Amino acid sequence: MPKKERKRLQVVISDEQDALLTRTAYELSSPERLISKSEVVRLAIEKIARELGEGQATGHIEEYRAILGHEGAGDED
Known part of the structure; x- marks a missing residue:
């Protein structure tokens, strides 16, 4: 079976x-x-995307944006 x-x-x-x-892994x-x-x-990608898609992350969106804005200040896509 191919990968x-x-x-x-x-x-x-x-x-x-x-x-x-490392700690989370x-x-x-087990x-x-x-x-x-x-x-x-x-x-983490799946969890965040699912929360956003289901509207569960509405309380966390600003928190996520703040974290990304703070940490990604010098990053480029």
Whole structure:
């Protein structure tokens, strides 16, 4: 069975963000299955997109924008 074709995205993250990813992956992992940092990122993308699509994130939108505005001040897409 061929692998699913996936797009690759390279982003620059801070040491603090990397530590958060590592800690989250560790906490989500179990003895039966280790969770990678990439899987944590994919989960976060799906969770935020689902919340926005279902209208659940309305209380968090300004918080998300503030975080992105603060951290992404020098970033380009």
